[in-house]
Amino acid sequence: MASHPITILNTIYEGARKLLTEAGYPDGAGFPKLEIIYNTDESHRMVAIAIQQMWKQALNIDVTLSNQDWQVYLENESRGNYQISRAAWIGDYLDPNNFLDMWLSDGGNNRTGWSNREYDESIAAAAVAIEKEDRFRYFQRNEQILIEEAPVMPIYTYTRVYLIRPSVKGWDENILDQHPYKYVYLEDDTVKE
Numbered sequence: 484m485a486s487h488p489i490t491i492l493n494t495i496y497e498g499a500r501k502l503l504t505e506a507g508y509p510d511g512a513g514f515p516k517l518e519i520i521y522n523t524d525e526s527h528r529m530v531a532i533a534i535q536q537m538w539k540q541a542l543n544i545d546v547t548l549s550n551q552d553w554q555v556y557l558e559n560e561s562r563g564n565y566q567i568s569r570a571a572w573i574g575d576y577l578d579p580n581n582f583l584d585m586w587l588s589d590g591g592n593n594r595t596g597w598s599n600r601e602y603d604e605s606i607a608a609a610a611v612a613i614e615k616e617d618r619f620r621y622f623q624r625n626e627q628i629l630i631e632e633a634p635v636m637p638i639y640t641y642t643r644v645y646l647i648r649p650s651v652k653g654w655d656e657n658i659l660d661q662h663p664y665k666y667v668y669l670e671d672d673t674v675k676e
Contacts, residue, residue: 496541503542511543520549521569522556530638531569560594568594573641574658579622580609586625586634597634 500510508514519534521527528550535546546567551559560568572592574581584590584606588598602625609621629635643660653666 499542503544514542514544517544517546517566518549519546519567519569520551520556520559520565522553523550527569534569534638563594563596570594570635571641577658579619580606583609583622583625583629586629595634597632599628599632602628 503509503511503514517538519531521531528548531548535548538544538546556568559565560570572582572585585592586595586597586599586602587593587606588600588603605621605624605628609618609625612618612621645654647654650670652668652670654662
């Protein structure tokens with residue numbers, strides 16, 4: 484049976500408090516201030532505020548927030564001019580590689596400064612693997628490396644909720660959440676006896 488999210492979060496916080504104490508910052512005392520940058524969007528601001536409040540409450544760590552317009556944000560992220568960046572990625576094709584090749588050492592989307600040769604080699608091996616099971620084994624190794632080294636902290640997934648009548652046709656779920664209206668139509672949903 485799966486654990487309750489609050490139980491999981493409390494376990495994570497306990498581990499974080501232990502690591503803070505081991506690093507010489509018991510109860511967050513003396514821990515340097517951190518800054519989270521995020522691009523202008525109300526939902527991004529809400530995520531940053533939630534992190535700020537949770538880290539203060541659970542770890543006694545002070546976090547400042549820096550709202551930046553898109554171009555300034557991208558420039559700072561590209562130059563590595565940040566401590567923590569609230570970032571996002573929406574997959575554009577259905578394959579684990581869509582999210583994993585982002586972290587290649589020389590990848591254009593890797594604005595973390597993180598690099599791992601084994602990770603790069605595993606992504607390259609997955610690219611030429613013929614069997615799906617082999618590809619997925621390489622990808623699982625990549626996921627393990629990401630978990631162990633934590634250059635990123637995934638915290639949520641975008642979701643959409645729709646209320647669509649059964650008579651709406653051509654509205655198909657897809658990873659990009661794009662629905663060209665030229666393919667969407669209404670079918671008569673009246674029951675004829």
